[in-house]
Amino acid sequence: MENLIENGTFISQVERPNSSLPTVIVIGGGISGLAAARRLHDASFKVILLESRDRLGGRIHTDHSFGYPVDLGASWLHGVCNENPLAPLIRGLGLKLYRTSGDNSVLYDHDLESYTLFDKEGHKIPQQMVIEVGDAFKRILDETEKVRDEHTDDMSVLQAIWIVLDRHPELRQEGLAYEVLQWYICRMEAWFAADADMISLKSWDQEQVLSGGHGLMVQGYDPIIKALAKDIDIRLNHRVAKISNGPNKVMVTVEDGTGFIADAAIITVPLGILKANLIHFEPKLPQWKVDAISDLGFGSENKIAMQFDRVFWPDVELLGVVAPTSYACGYFLNLHKATGHPVLVYMAAGRFACDLEKLSDESAANFVMLQLKKMFPNATEPVQYLVTRWGTDPNSLGCYSYDLVGKPGDSYERLRAPLGNLFFGGEAVSMEDHQGSVHGAYSAGIMAAENCQGHILERLGYFDKLQLVPSRGEIHDAAFPLQISRM
Numbered sequence: 001m002e003n004l005i006e007n008g009t010f011i012s013q014v015e016r017p018n019s020s021l022p023t024v025i026v027i028g029g030g031i032s033g034l035a036a037a038r039r040l041h042d043a044s045f046k047v048i049l050l051e052s053r054d055r056l057g058g059r060i061h062t063d064h065s066f067g068y069p070v071d072l073g074a075s076w077l078h079g080v081c082n083e084n085p086l087a088p089l090i091r092g093l094g095l096k097l098y099r100t101s102g103d104n105s106v107l108y109d110h111d112l113e114s115y116t117l118f119d120k121e122g123h124k125i126p127q128q129m130v131i132e133v134g135d136a137f138k139r140i141l142d143e144t145e146k147v148r149d150e151h152t153d154d155m156s157v158l159q160a161i162w163i164v165l166d167r168h169p170e171l172r173q174e175g176l177a178y179e180v181l182q183w184y185i186c187r188m189e190a191w192f193a194a195d196a197d198m199i200s201l202k203s204w205d206q207e208q209v210l211s212g213g214h215g216l217m218v219q220g221y222d223p224i225i226k227a228l229a230k231d232i233d234i235r236l237n238h239r240v241a242k243i244s245n246g247p248n249k250v251m252v253t254v255e256d257g258t259g260f261i262a263d264a265a266i267i268t269v270p271l272g273i274l275k276a277n278l279i280h281f282e283p284k285l286p287q288w289k290v291d292a293i294s295d296l297g298f299g300s301e302n303k304i305a306m307q308f309d310r311v312f313w314p315d316v317e318l319l320g321v322v323a324p325t326s327y328a329c330g331y332f333l334n335l336h337k338a339t340g341h342p343v344l345v346y347m348a349a350g351r352f353a354c355d356l357e358k359l360s361d362e363s364a365a366n367f368v369m370l371q372l373k374k375m376f377p378n379a380t381e382p383v384q385y386l387v388t389r390w391g392t393d394p395n396s397l398g399c400y401s402y403d404l405v406g407k408p409g410d411s412y413e414r415l416r417a418p419l420g421n422l423f424f425g426g427e428a429v430s431m432e433d434h435q436g437s438v439h440g441a442y443s444a445g446i447m448a449a450e451n452c453q454g455h456i457l458e459r460l461g462y463f464d465k466l467q468l469v470p471s472r473g474e475i476h477d478a479a480f481p482l483q484i485s486r487m
Contacts, residue, residue, distance in 0.1 A: 014251075014259040021046045022456045024449075025252045025260050027240050028268035030058025031221075031438055032425040034228035035445030036266045036452075041232055043453060048260055049232055050252065052239035052395050056229055059270065059396055059427075060438065062220030063386055066307045068341055069220030072388050073399075076100070077217060078437045079210025085446070086224065086439045093223050096483045097215035098338035100317055114337070115318035117183060119176060122374030125322065133180040136171050140164050141205075143171075148201050154406045157188070157204050158196035179322040179329075186329035186349075187320075192402040193299025193436070195350040196326065203403035210439070216338045221438065242280040243267070243422065248459070250421045263456050266448045268425035268441075271298045271415075272397030285419070292414035296428060297404035299436075300353040300391040304346040304368050305335075306382040311342050313376055319344070321371050327352050330371055344372070354391050361387040400436035401428035416444075418455070423448040 022045050026037045029051030037049045055061070061073040077086065080099055084090075090097070117125040144160040165172050173181045185196055192199050242253040243265060250265040273279065274293045285293075313319060319332040327350075335343040346368045348356050356364055365385045372379045390399045416429040425448035427434075427441035434440030 013257065014261060015048075022264075022460060023048070023262040024452055024456070025050060025250065025262040025265040026268065027243075027252065027265060028058060028270075028426065029053070029056040029229075029234060029236070030268060030270075030426070030441065031060055031225065031228065032427065032441040032445035032448075033058070033266070033268035034225065034232070035442045036268065036425050036449040037232045037234075038228045039446055039449035040453060043449075045453070045456075047232060048262070049234045050238040050240055050254060050260070051234065051236050054236050056234065056236070057222070057225045059390070059399060060221045060225060061388075062222035062225075063305075065386065066305075066341070066343065066384060068339070069222060070305050070335065070341075070343060070345075070386070071217065071220045072303055072305065072386060073390070074221060074438045075216055077215045077439070078434075079212050079439065080215040081210055081212030084210055084212070084439050085443050089224055089227060093227055094483065095223060096218040098218050099213055099215045100338075101213040114316045115320060116314055116316050117180065117320040117322055118375045119179065119322055120374070122377070125176065125180060129177060130180055133173060133177050134184060136173065137181060137184040140168075140171050143168060144201060154200055154202045156197045156405050157199045157201050158185075160201045161185070161196070176322070179324055182324065182326045183320055183322040183329045183331075186326040187331065189326060190301065190331075190347060190349040192297075193301040193349045193353070193399045194297055194402050198297060198350070198402075198404060200403040200405050200407055203407060216335075218339055240269075240279055242282065244282040245420050245422050247420075263460070264421040264423065264452050266423045266425055266445075266452055268445060268448070270396045270398065270426065271296060271401050271428040273395070276397055288414055289417070289419065292411050295404065295407050295411040296415065297402045297407075298398040298428075299350065299400060299402050301347065301349040301399045302353040302356055302388045302390060303386075304348075304356075304364055304388075305386045306344050306346070306365065306368065307384045308342045308344070308380055309383050310380065311336050312379050313344065319375065321375070332372075346371075356387075357389045357392050361385070402436065418451060421455070423452045423455075425449075 024040050024045055024047050026033045026047060026049040029049055033049060034056065037047045041047045059073045061071070062069045063072050077084065077097060080097055081087065117130050119125060140161055143164040144157065147160040147163050189195055239255045240252055241255050244251040249261055249263065251259050251261050252265055253259045269279070271293065275298060313334065315337060317334055317337050319334065321330040323329045331347060333345040333347060335341055335345060359367065364387045365382065390396050412429060416424055418424065425445040427436055427444065430440030430444040431447065434443065
């Protein structure tokens with residue numbers, strides 16, 4: 001360690017690599033950063049991973065305070081198939097998946113076959129009405145394609161829905177059916193973690209969803225995080241304040257003034273952190289990169305997980321509450337069906353998720369219990385509850401990226417593009433429209449590591465000495481099937 005004055009600023013300590021191996025600093029200990037670090041570590045690079053939190057995982061957070069794992073961040077695997085880049089890890093670790101939807105689910109992580117809806121007074125809504133309104137909603141969304149084709153300028157999905165309903169009075173819903181339609185819009189908003197008036201009509205359905213439907217990680221995502229982190233040099237509670245990118249070296253300075261010098265850096269912090277300019281770049285980021293950061297949306301979704309002493313709700317995967325606006329609708333994921341534990345998870349997205357964060361944990365839990373008690377008058381008080389605050393969490397400032405109205409077509413490419421010795425990972429830069437997914441974040445980390453490695457080897461002329469090797473400990477043999485259940 002040594003002291004250093006850089007550009008007139010006193011840097012308290014500098015950690016220089018005492019190794020002849022090429023060195024990379026990975027910023028962010030979510031799955032993308034861990035995937036990048038793992039790939040470079042296994043290719044004999046010296047890797048230092050800096051994470052601002054006191055834990056790994058980032059927007060993956062498996063909590064054990066109920067006595068068993070509950071995912072408070074990402075919880076689904078989108079694409080329960082061998083083509084999923086996470087499949088080898090999941091198989092190798094023997095993790096179980098609970099499938100909540102089949103192949104045809106582009107918009108929801110549930111087929112909506114196993115669910116029950118209630119009105120605000122707690123009356124159960126006839127399933128026939130729910131199915132009919134669901135069919136009407138699909139037809140409305142199909143009609144929005146025509147609206148998209150007629151307009152050169154982008155608009156929000158919600159605006160397009162209103163245009164369709166103006167043209168097709170037969171698709172309009174009245175009374176209770178209208179409230180059910182609002183619930184379907186609420187579920188669509190949950191997929192993007194954003195309100196329908198913010199989501200791009202041009203891009204909303206362009207996502208490439210892998211086959212196999214969607215599956216909940218029964219043991220949580222934590223075992224994958226632990227496996228990727230094995231033997232990596234990880235520094236927790238290291239919040240990066242500044243990144244100085246020179247012609248041959250990168251210097252990364254953390255909040256306490258300590259500097260780390262390396263051949264390159266991979267930045268995998270959430271888009272919300274880049275949007276808030278919480279990291280100072282020297283030289284400044286070029287305008288095209290700044291524009292890419294602002295052109296993309298960053299949504300918010302929160303969970304209120306409630307543990308009960310007994311199950312008082314029906315054996316369905318999803319419980320919903322309908323209302324006159326999508327904002328006022330709500331839904332609960334029944335973890336008992338997937339894991340056998342008496343837990344309901346209330347989920348809120350978009351503006352409603354942000355507004356929930358203004359309440360205390362106790363007030364948020366009371367709000368949820370009021371809804372539950374209308375649906376189930378015999379509902380007991382929760383034994384314990386957990387409330388997330390992803391939107392105001394200083395390490396994330398939101399959940400995952402989505403396509404804002406008017407987003408230029410090359411925004412993701414610009415966000416992904418390297419800058420000299422700086423490479424970008426994270427879910428927002430994933431290829432093939434897998435943004436917002438864990439496997440997308442993982443793939444983006446692998447891709448950033450491979451690009452970074454190629455850049456360094458070319459610059460240092462190391463081509464013969466180092467080659468990329470598959471991650472140690474990963475099992476790639478497809479003979480190990482994915483363990484999938486559906487009760």
